[in-house]
Amino acid sequence: MKPEDVEKLFEGMPRKRICFLPTPLHKLENMSRKYGVAIYMKRDDLTGPSPFGGNKTRKLEFIVGSALQDNIEYLISLGGYQSNSSMQIVSFCRICGLKPILYLADVINQGIPKEHKGNLLLNKIMGSEINYVLKDYEGPDINPLWNKMIELCHKRKVELESQGHKVRVLPSGVVDPEGLVAYVLAFKEIVEQADVLNVKFDYLYHTTGTGGSLPGMIAGKMLLESAMKIISIACNPYGPDEICNEAMVCDRVESVFKKLNLKVPGRDLIFKEINIDQNYFGEGYGIPTEEATLAIRELALEEGLFVDPVYTGKGLSGLLSHIRKGKIPQGSKVVFLHTGGSGALFSEEGLTGALAEE
Numbered sequence: 001m002k003p004e005d006v007e008k009l010f011e012g013m014p015r016k017r018i019c020f021l022p023t024p025l026h027k028l029e030n031m032s033r034k035y036g037v038a039i040y041m042k043r044d045d046l047t048g049p050s051p052f053g054g055n056k057t058r059k060l061e062f063i064v065g066s067a068l069q070d071n072i073e074y075l076i077s078l079g080g081y082q083s084n085s086s087m088q089i090v091s092f093c094r095i096c097g098l099k100p101i102l103y104l105a106d107v108i109n110q111g112i113p114k115e116h117k118g119n120l121l122l123n124k125i126m127g128s129e130i131n132y133v134l135k136d137y138e139g140p141d142i143n144p145l146w147n148k149m150i151e152l153c154h155k156r157k158v159e160l161e162s163q164g165h166k167v168r169v170l171p172s173g174v175v176d177p178e179g180l181v182a183y184v185l186a187f188k189e190i191v192e193q194a195d196v197l198n199v200k201f202d203y204l205y206h207t208t209g210t211g212g213s214l215p216g217m218i219a220g221k222m223l224l225e226s227a228m229k230i231i232s233i234a235c236n237p238y239g240p241d242e243i244c245n246e247a248m249v250c251d252r253v254e255s256v257f258k259k260l261n262l263k264v265p266g267r268d269l270i271f272k273e274i275n276i277d278q279n280y281f282g283e284g285y286g287i288p289t290e291e292a293t294l295a296i297r298e299l300a301l302e303e304g305l306f307v308d309p310v311y312t313g314k315g316l317s318g319l320l321s322h323i324r325k326g327k328i329p330q331g332s333k334v335v336f337l338h339t340g341g342s343g344a345l346f347s348e349e350g351l352t353g354a355l356a357e358e
């Protein structure tokens, strides 16, 4: 399939266009020279509408498009205090006249926040209703906390519906089936931009979390028969009892094909496209790693730009480590998808790894 044909598959789909597309794709000259690998960056941190966009905004175009068609009034969602997806949801709500309700979890056991920083501050400025949910146990396992949050969201939905309101709950990371198709188009954009720049990328690196962006990219790769190998660096554990796993990614790729009214490829073919590296999230979601902290600083020193401690810093640390270990041959061409998250750089030390201090 050609890029134009992929675009056609989306005609007539409910979509509220907010993003500034295509997002830029540019070369990191200094990093490329230093590592002997051509490193480009796809700037999905610049999706807009605010300077703190990110990968959730692309998905929200489709989710909100359909919510508006269904006359939804309230969007309820959940995440950590510094949740990027929650902030992008509130942004969308403000544009479209929807009412945002957030349940935000204390993932790093800091208690009720004494100050509002980073995304939490942005959510406050945008006037969102915010409910804090404390983690009443120690350790990095966030699953029990997440289950409690999901329960709270649904309880609230039932409450509002009993008062006659129309409500939608968006899952954490906005991994809503409606939004999964968005990253087919992002992959298509990369292919088109590579064409214009006249580079053939060998690898596409990105950070995977709730697994909402990877399925669309895999579907896009399969549709466009691209040779680019997608490598995902996990920022949280993947596995049978975790927030995401390979079988779920595979299911979601299938659902993307179905949503686009296309024949679903065999699961063995889909599985071949899934490459998730779990060696770079450290102790767990939202807990800084030394490697990510160093990657953040290195990118800032070399290129004057920023990745975040929770997602893209860990992803970049994975890419750089793969290059150092020779997993990526010298002379290769790589594109790193910057999925956003810059707001977290202005958050509490527990998340940033106290970057500013030394």
Ligand SMILES: *Cc1c(COP(=O)(O)O)cnc(C)c1O
Pocket: 054, 055, 056, 084, 085, 173, 207, 208, 209, 210, 211, 212, 213, 214, 308, 311, 312, 339, 340, 341, 342
């Ligand atoms: C959510 C998020 C990710 C992970 O993307 P998924 O679609 O959840 O896998 C990566 N980077 C940032 C900045 C994010 O907010």
